[in-house]
Amino acid sequence: xxxxxxxPVYYLLRKTILFVVAGFMCIGRFRYIIEVKYPHPWxxxxxxxxxxxxxxxxxxxxxxxxxxxxxxxxxxxxxYAGRLNRSANPFExxxxxxxxxxxxxxxxxxFGYTALQMPYYRENGRLIIGNLGRAGFxxxxxxxxxxxxxxxxxxxxxxxLLAAAGADxxxxxxxxxxxxxxxxAQEQPADPAE
Numbered sequence: 001x002x003x004x005x006x007x008p009v010y011y012l013l014r015k016t017i018l019f020v021v022a023g024f025m026c027i028g029r030f031r032y033i034i035e036v037k038y039p040h041p042w043x044x045x046x047x048x049x050x051x052x053x054x055x056x057x058x059x060x061x062x063x064x065x066x067x068x069x070x071x072x073x074x075x076x077x078x079x080y081a082g083r084l085n086r087s088a089n090p091f092e093x094x095x096x097x098x099x100x101x102x103x104x105x106x107x108x109x110x111f112g113y114t115a116l117q118m119p120y121y122r123e124n125g126r127l128i129i130g131n132l133g134r135a136g137f138x139x140x141x142x143x144x145x146x147x148x149x150x151x152x153x154x155x156x157x158x159x160x161l162l163a164a165a166g167a168d169x170x171x172x173x174x175x176x177x178x179x180x181x182x183x184x185a186q187e188q189p190a191d192p193a194e
Contacts, residue, residue: 031062031063031064032059032062032063032064033063033064033065033066033087033117033149033171034050034054034063034064034065034066035065035066035067036050036065036066036067036069036072037067038069039069039071039072040069040071040072043067043069043071043072043075044075044079047065047072047075047076047079047080047084048079050063050065050084051080051083051084054084060083060084060085061085063084063085064085064086064087064114064115064117065084065085065086065087066086066087066115066117067086067087067089068089068090069089070089070091072089073086073088073089073092073112073113076112077112081112085113085114085115086112086113086114086115087113087114087115087116087117087149088111088113088115088116088117088146092112092113093116093118093132096116096140096141096146097131097132097137099140100136100137100140100141106144107144109144111144111145111146113146114145114146114147115146115147115148115149115168116141116146116147116148116149117149117150117151117171118132118133118148118149118150118151119150119151119152120132120133120150120151120153120158120162133150133161133162133165133167134165135164135165135166138165138166138167139166142166147168147169148166148167148168148169149167149168149169149170149171150162150167150169150170150171151170151171151172152171152172152173153170153171153172153178154172154173154174154177154178156177156178156180156181157181159172159178159181159182160181160182163182
């Protein structure tokens with residue numbers, strides 16, 4: 001969709017989705033990631049609408065807005081710093097990784113983001129972006145109060161490896177498989193929806 005037709009349809013869909021999400025939030029400890037897939041010129045209206053709705057539903061402390069687009073994360077920093085949690089964009093992740101490899105002390109650094117959300121997968125048995133899933137890098141991010149989150153973790157062995165390394169969140173297409181891999185039947189944590 002382009003132009004004016006895009007915004008009313010998007011707004012209605014966004015409002016409906018957040019209304020449903022807000023309803024579920026009343027019953028548990030759910031946290032949410034909302035990804036902004038569109039860059040400028042749509043991003044400002046999308047981000048403004050997200051902020052309006054999560055404020056209306058008192059969800060700001062439970063939502064992280066994610067985007068791979070630096071213009072989106074820049075807009076969030078310019079207009080919602082301290083009021084809207086966001087994840088790092090890929091350039092910020094690469095920059096943080098460089099700091100980690102050099103052993104830079106970032107104690108005085110102000111991060112515009114609260115989380116790192118990164119892909120982690122295997123292709124033909126070869127680990128892609130593997131160093132970002134190591135305990136040293138995760139510990140480095142934790143030292144500065146950053147949550148370290150990975151997607152899309154569909155293999156049980158990857159889930160166990162990342163959990164052992166200290167990952168904070170694993171996004172998956174197979175939650176039952178990953179839950180079973182991380183928590184044998186006798187150790188299953190309570191379902192937050194119950």
